[in-house]
Amino acid sequence: MYRKGPQGWLKHLDFTVLNLIALHASYCMAYFIRMGTENPYHSKLYRTIAVLLTLFQLLVTIVCHIYKGVLQRGRFREAIASVKQSVLVVLLAVFVLFMMKMGAAYSRKVMALFGMIYLVMGYVVTLLWKEYIRRHRVAKKSIVIVTVKEYLNALLAEMDTEYYNLYRVAGVVLLDATEDEAESYNTEYADLELSIYTYSDEVLEQIMHGWVDEVYVNIPFEKHIPENLLGQLADMGITVHVRVRVPAELSNYQYVFDKQLGHHVLTVSTTYITMYQAFVKRAIDILGGIVGCIFTGILTIILAPCIYIASPGPIFFSQYRIGKNGKKFKIYKFRSMYMDAEARKAELMEQNQVKDGMMFKMEYDPRIIGCKKLPDGTIKKGIGNRIRDWSLDEFPQFFNVLKGDMSLIGTRPPTEDEWEKYSAHHRGRMAIKPGITGLWQVSGRSNITDFDEVVRLDRKYIDEWSLVNDIKILFKTVGVVLKGEGSM
Structure with a gap:
């Protein structure tokens, strides 16, 4: 049984929660620097501001897709996302306070300090959490990759750098490799503790009796998937993902998989709206x-x-x-x-x-x-x-x-x-x-x-x-x- 994971902002709920904590920590620090030791939440005005900041943080996260691709972003792109998030949150809060005719009641220095502290703290917290995930996440799913020699290096590098140990790669099946070539690859990638095979009935036997949750098939468009392979895997109860090669002329458009007129189709459009x-x-x-x-x-x-x-x-x-x-x-x-x-x-x-x-x-x-x-x-x-x-x-x-x-x-x-x-x-x-x-x-x-x-x-x-x-x-x-x- 395949359970589709959370989508959108819920996919990275951990980052949302951590940044909310960073938001309130930044708010308290800014208030302490400007006002002294008094707790900002004791004041009705600043308690209201804290609620507004929290709501706008969630709004910006959801509407602007702040954490979309967060695990694949480098430090510079992460900095841009942090600036976007902190600036929007502060501007929205200031605008609402102005519309509520509370603009003269709060300290603008507190809001300015908050914006700067939150920018830095949110950025640092996000980077640290990404590093923690990279080092300590334990793979919850075991996957077998079915591919060709040409794609092997790129796929293994992608699994290591972009998916942060989300999967344990149990093995790789190379459809175009000989047994000698497979043995050579096993030696080359010995430090990754995975097995590389050529395609055979014995491989299916090993998959059947090992820990394998999913199989990912990524092969060139002109390469044929061995007959009955997908059906046999599905019969084992294993979830199978097959990468669909989109024609080059459609690569600049957006596409989704759908079911139309009783058939599974690749739907291509200029834009996609949820x-x-x-x-x-x-x-x-x-x-x-x-x-x-x-x-x-x-x-x-x-x-x-x-x-x-x-x-x-x-x-x-x-x-x-x-x-x-x-x-x-x-x-x-x-x-x-x-x-x-x-x-x-x-x-x-x-x-x-x-x-x-x-x-x-x-x-x-x-x-x-x-x-x-x-x-x-x-x-x-x-x-x-x-x-x-x-x-x-x-x-x-x-x-x-x-x-x-x-x-x-x-x-x-x-x-x-x-x-x-x-x-x-x-x-x-x-x-x-x-x-x-x-x-x-x-x-x-x-x-x-x-x-x-x-x-x-x-x-x-x-x-x-x-x-x-x-x-x-x-x-x-x-x-x-x-x-x-x-x-x-």
């Missing part, structure tokens, strides 16, 4: 959508008469756009253009600043309500420009977010005619839900006229997606909108 991440992202979208719809209602009362007086007609503009993976949906906006804007678009296509017509951008767009070009060449802005400059036209899209057609953060949804011009590379930017804002919008917004640059930024967002990056983009969007740097 159920937890999907739940949090959707929860943020729903919360943001509700708040956004409330503001949209308020803006409707203000903008409706302004739009109607300047250009009689509907207050809202709707249009079919292309969503995730080519699915059409109807997008909603406050109308910022005259009623015949779509009909006039073809006439103005020659003045499009985006090459190949993959998007439509103009410095002076006469379709915008109230926009005029004066005889001296200056552009007089109207109500439509004001709506677009402050991105007010985008607010009805919060309804699209609530419906699930869009997300707060994503890629810009193209029009149907733009979609028809897409190549395979361009289509990749629609692998996720479109968003009200995104990476390219906060990197230049309407100032970007090279569509390939838009695609590059969108693909970068998708490939590097995380909840933390979404939050960063949200904050950047607020700043960009307040500056009025073009329309979204």
Whole structure:
């Protein structure tokens, strides 16, 4: 029976607990240095701060995957992780204290000292615990490796340096070695106290009667696994792991093993999102959508008469756009253009600043309500420009977010005619839900006229997606909108 081990932050619960101890030790030291001998936990204020620090430590650990690959990290990468962790914990605590209007009550020197002490102590504790694991961990599982001569050195080095005695290597079966070669390898690796064999029925007999929990098969793609080997091992009750060779053309993508249509498959995608991440992202979208719809209602009362007086007609503009993976949906906006804007678009296509017509951008767009070009060449802005400059036209899209057609953060949804011009590379930017804002919008917004640059930024967002990056983009969007740097 195979029991899958804990995943995510629970996989390294020991590091989490030790760093929580280091956090409170650092907190007490900082308080002692600044305030004297009094116990910080006797004060209601500093007890509250301690609770906040603990909660944010756990939050940062879970959301930022602080201990992902911790056993494989070198000292420099460990230092970077420690800096990231301590800085985020302190900043989050300070921000919440400020929002709770407690900013003037606590000592900033205590928090500064805490941050510095915790950075060093957390780093040292992590390194010491890793060294302890390396030296003292007793292997709980015994494993046999089935491989070829070409992979032997790398696999044994990997087991020694990266898995910290997690496994006891009971033996190695070389599928392409002769008996003489196997004997030579046994001499070479005598200090590792393992046995190296060629493949034979006798080897299966030894595996059956020895301590073997798992078998790891790692062979080249073109090499065939001996007939019935895996079935015989499974019949013995031994857990078998077979490394799947991913084609080189797919090596830059993310992949998971799944079961689809009744078959076990290797699922390849541009990015991978867990159920937890999907739940949090959707929860943020729903919360943001509700708040956004409330503001949209308020803006409707203000903008409706302004739009109607300047250009009689509907207050809202709707249009079919292309969503995730080519699915059409109807997008909603406050109308910022005259009623015949779509009909006039073809006439103005020659003045499009985006090459190949993959998007439509103009410095002076006469379709915008109230926009005029004066005889001296200056552009007089109207109500439509004001709506677009402050991105007010985008607010009805919060309804699209609530419906699930869009997300707060994503890629810009193209029009149907733009979609028809897409190549395979361009289509990749629609692998996720479109968003009200995104990476390219906060990197230049309407100032970007090279569509390939838009695609590059969108693909970068998708490939590097995380909840933390979404939050960063949200904050950047607020700043960009307040500056009025073009329309979204």
